[in-house]
Amino acid sequence: MNEVLQVIKTRRSVRSYQERQITNEELKAVLEAGVYAPSSMNTQPWFFSVVQNRELLARVTDWIIEEAAFIKDNPKAREIASTKNAALFRRAPTVIVVSGDRSNPLAVENCSCAAQNMMLAAASLGLGSCWxxxxxxxxxxxxxxxxxxxxLRIPEGYAPILGLTLGYPAAPPEPAQPRRKGVFAVLV
Ligand SMILES: Cc1cc2nc3c(=O)[nH]c(=O)nc-3n(C[C@H](O)[C@H](O)[C@H](O)COP(=O)(O)O)c2cc1C
Known part of the structure; x- marks a missing residue:
C-alpha cells in the first residue's frame, strides 16, 4: 500500500500524550499541510492559533467551560459545565485552535479540510492528534x-470553529476501529 493510504488507514484519534513538546519542524510541517487543503473558490478562510502555553490553554479551557453553561439542550455541554478544570485538551503539549472567516459561507467545510490535512500530516510524522x-x-x-x-491573535471577522490536540502519543495507537459496511455504491 502506498504511504498516503497507509497513513489514512492507521491514523487514530489520540487522547493521551507524552509531556515532551513536538519540534518546530514538525509543527511547521503540520501547519503547512493545513494551508495546502482545498478550499471553496480557493478562499483559504482559516487561521491557526498554535497554543503551547499552559497558562493560556487553561484560560481557554475556562472560557469553554463558561460557555458550556449556556448550552441547555446538550448533555455533553452540561457535563463540561459542571466539571471544574476539565482536561478538555487532554494535556496535549500543543493545541491548534482553527478559526474561520465568518463571511465565508463554507468556513466550516473549508476549516474541516484543513484540520483533516493537519491530522494526517501529524500521523505521518508519528504524532497523535484529536479533533x-x-x-x-x-x-x-x-x-x-x-x-x-x-x-489567540485571531483576525477580525474570524471566530473559533474547532481545536486539534497534537503531541507524541503516550502509547502506540490501537488499530483503527472497524468501519461501517455498505456505505458506498459503485454505479457503472
Ligand atoms: C467532527 C468531529 C468531531 C470530533 N470531536 C471530538 C471531541 O470533541 N473529542 C474527542 O475526543 N474526539 C472527537 N472526535 C474524534 C472522533 O471521536 C474519532 O474520530 C472517532 O471516534 C473515530 O476514531 P479514530 O479517529 O481513531 O478513527 C471528533 C471527530 C470529528 C470528525
Missing amino acids: ITYVGYLARREATVAKCRAA
Whole structure:
C-alpha cells in the first residue's frame, strides 16, 4: 500500500500524550499541510492559533467551560459545565485552535479540510492528534469571541470553529476501529 493510504488507514484519534513538546519542524510541517487543503473558490478562510502555553490553554479551557453553561439542550455541554478544570485538551503539549472567516459561507467545510490535512500530516510524522469540538463553543457570544481574538491573535471577522490536540502519543495507537459496511455504491 502506498504511504498516503497507509497513513489514512492507521491514523487514530489520540487522547493521551507524552509531556515532551513536538519540534518546530514538525509543527511547521503540520501547519503547512493545513494551508495546502482545498478550499471553496480557493478562499483559504482559516487561521491557526498554535497554543503551547499552559497558562493560556487553561484560560481557554475556562472560557469553554463558561460557555458550556449556556448550552441547555446538550448533555455533553452540561457535563463540561459542571466539571471544574476539565482536561478538555487532554494535556496535549500543543493545541491548534482553527478559526474561520465568518463571511465565508463554507468556513466550516473549508476549516474541516484543513484540520483533516493537519491530522494526517501529524500521523505521518508519528504524532497523535484529536479533533476537539468544544472549541466551537467559543464562537457563541461576541464578548467571548473578542476575548479569544485578543488572546489567540485571531483576525477580525474570524471566530473559533474547532481545536486539534497534537503531541507524541503516550502509547502506540490501537488499530483503527472497524468501519461501517455498505456505505458506498459503485454505479457503472
Ligand atoms: C467532527 C468531529 C468531531 C470530533 N470531536 C471530538 C471531541 O470533541 N473529542 C474527542 O475526543 N474526539 C472527537 N472526535 C474524534 C472522533 O471521536 C474519532 O474520530 C472517532 O471516534 C473515530 O476514531 P479514530 O479517529 O481513531 O478513527 C471528533 C471527530 C470529528 C470528525
